[in-house]
Amino acid sequence: MGFSASIEKLIEEFEKLPSIGHKTAVRLAFHMLNSSIEDCEQFAKTIVETKKNLKYCSICNNITDSDPCSICANAKRNQEVICVVEDVRDIVQIEKTHEYNGVYHVLNGVISPMNGVGPNDIKLKELMTRIGSGEVKELILATNPNVEGEATAMYISKLVKPFDIKTTRIAHGIPIGGDLEYVDEVTLAKALENRTTL
Amino acid sequence: MGFSASIEKLIEEFEKLPSIGHKTAVRLAFHMLNSSIEDCEQFAKTIVETKKNLKYCSICNNITDSDPCSICANAKRNQEVICVVEDVRDIVQIEKTHEYNGVYHVLNGVISPMNGVGPNDIKLKELMTRIGSGEVKELILATNPNVEGEATAMYISKLVKPFDIKTTRIAHGIPIGGDLEYVDEVTLAKALENRTTL
Numbered sequence: 001m002g003f004s005a006s007i008e009k010l011i012e013e014f015e016k017l018p019s020i021g022h023k024t025a026v027r028l029a030f031h032m033l034n035s036s037i038e039d040c041e042q043f044a045k046t047i048v049e050t051k052k053n054l055k056y057c058s059i060c061n062n063i064t065d066s067d068p069c070s071i072c073a074n075a076k077r078n079q080e081v082i083c084v085v086e087d088v089r090d091i092v093q094i095e096k097t098h099e100y101n102g103v104y105h106v107l108n109g110v111i112s113p114m115n116g117v118g119p120n121d122i123k124l125k126e127l128m129t130r131i132g133s134g135e136v137k138e139l140i141l142a143t144n145p146n147v148e149g150e151a152t153a154m155y156i157s158k159l160v161k162p163f164d165i166k167t168t169r170i171a172h173g174i175p176i177g178g179d180l181e182y183v184d185e186v187t188l189a190k191a192l193e194n195r196t197t198l
Numbered sequence: 199m200g201f202s203a204s205i206e207k208l209i210e211e212f213e214k215l216p217s218i219g220h221k222t223a224v225r226l227a228f229h230m231l232n233s234s235i236e237d238c239e240q241f242a243k244t245i246v247e248t249k250k251n252l253k254y255c256s257i258c259n260n261i262t263d264s265d266p267c268s269i270c271a272n273a274k275r276n277q278e279v280i281c282v283v284e285d286v287r288d289i290v291q292i293e294k295t296h297e298y299n300g301v302y303h304v305l306n307g308v309i310s311p312m313n314g315v316g317p318n319d320i321k322l323k324e325l326m327t328r329i330g331s332g333e334v335k336e337l338i339l340a341t342n343p344n345v346e347g348e349a350t351a352m353y354i355s356k357l358v359k360p361f362d363i364k365t366t367r368i369a370h371g372i373p374i375g376g377d378l379e380y381v382d383e384v385t386l387a388k389a390l391e392n393r394t395t396l
Contacts, residue, residue: 002290004263010248013241018229019222030287031216032245033252033261040249043211044242047230050208051238054231063231065202089228092200 007033059130061106061123063088071103078102080137084127084156086110086144094142102140105130110148111155119155127156131163138166145172205231257328259304259321261286269301276300278335282325282354284308284342292340300338303328308346309353317353325354329361336364343370 002008007029014025032040056062057069064070071077071091081102085091091104107122130136141156143149157167173191174183183191200206205227212223230238254260255267262268269275269289279300283289289302305320328334339354341347355365371389372381381389 002293003286004261006248006251006263007261010244013244016237016241017226019225024217026287027217028215029248033249035249037246037249039214040245043214044246046208046211047238048235048242050204050227051231051233051235053204063202063205065204087228088201089224095200 060104061108061126062091062104076101080135081140082127082130082136082138083140083142085142086149086152090142102138107143107152110143110152112148122152124156124159128159131160131165136163136165138168141167141169145170258302259306259324260289260302274299278333279338280325280328280334280336281338281340282351283340284347284350288340300336305341305350308341308350310346320350322354322357326357329358329363334361334363336366339365339367343368 003011003026010029010032011022011025014020014028015022017025020028032043035043055064055067057064057067057072059068059072062069062071066073072079078101082105083094083100083102084105084107085094086107086109088106091106094100094104105123105127107124107127109117109122111117111119111122131139139156139160141153143152153169157169160167171194172187173194174180174187180188201209201224208227208230209220209223212218212226213220215223218226230241233241253262253265255262255265255270257266257270260267260269264271270277276299280303281292281298281300282303282305283292284305284307286304289304292298292302303321303325305322305325307315307320309315309317309320329337337354337358339351341350351367355367358365369392370385371392372378372385378386
């Protein structure tokens with residue numbers, strides 16, 4: 001005997017979430033069942049409403065409450081530099097550094113032939129339209145440093161060659177606080193190759 | 199800049215769940231936002247409906263779809279033996295062993311003066327009513343082997359002294375597949391004390 005059918009269904013719903021295994025799903029399901037009905041309804045409502053009210057910035061494709069998003073609408077930010085990222089979450093990560101004052105472009109994915117994602121399936125056309133407007137001076141390619149991210153960065157850099165735009169890629173190297181002993185050889189090779197003069 | 203206000207709210211809702219930290223909450227929130235609206239609604243509906251339709255067995259306090267629960271209603275099970283557990287989940291764990299053929303009683307907690315939980319806050323009165331009916335021959339105390347669980351087991355065993363009932367406690371010892379080297383000394387002392395003749 002397992003749990004009753006309705007609880008099994010609730011557990012199954014939690015199991016669909018990423019990084020949630022069976023044991024955690026059981027714990028989460030029982031946490032919900034032990035919460036008040038108001039809390040359950042609040043949780044359920046927030047999920048559906050947030051999804052329903054989801055809006056994207058018509059310029060950079062960032063998730064936003066108002067269009068254009070607060071970054072694109074900010075006159076103090078340098079609209080001549082565009083940082084190209086894969087995902088909305090990457091914007092938040094970069095904003096946390098407080099080192100970047102340009103704007104963004106969210107690709108919503110990377111080119112990945114293995115997963116059937118081609119150049120037309122990500123927001124590349126929109127990026128080219130922005131570049132075509134002639135305002136852009138620099139393009140920072142901040143896709144992830146894996147096979148798909150590198151390939152997408154290469155693809156974009158070739159695509160913008162005809163325009164007179166400085167195209168850069170975020171640096172690869174040893175993370176701050178890291179340890180040479182534990183760094184993989186590819187990263188270490190990159191760190192040596194891209195060494196800077198002191 | 200963080201996420202937009204509505205997304206922060208969704209992340210906060212996920213952070214309320216047990217064992218979900220900020221990073222996992224962000225991942226879960228974005229998983230929901232990337233799912234279809236149908237999936238979001240299905241997830242939200244299951245939570246609220248399961249909570250709303252939650253029913254407890256009037257005999258053993260188990261969560262159930264029908265009252266009495268499938269275990270209490272099963273004529274093949276020995277109604278003379280009651281296994282006392284803290285939580286509904288413990289029933290599922292014990293059922294998995296396929297070694298127990300009696301019925302259960304869910305206390306819905308343990309006596310814990312530190313947390314302000316007294317004997318009247320758990321389903322003890324209901325247990326005493328069942329014992330008072332005279333049908334019960336054995337009471338297996340399967341509360342958890344921690345301070346509160348042990349104290350609750352001791353309390354119940356004293357409470358049922360006046361009745362002619364065999365009261366037993368689940369065994370403490372070294373887990374199967376465990377290693378003497380890594381077992382704590384209290385468990386090892388218990389294992390020595392409760393050694394069995396071969």
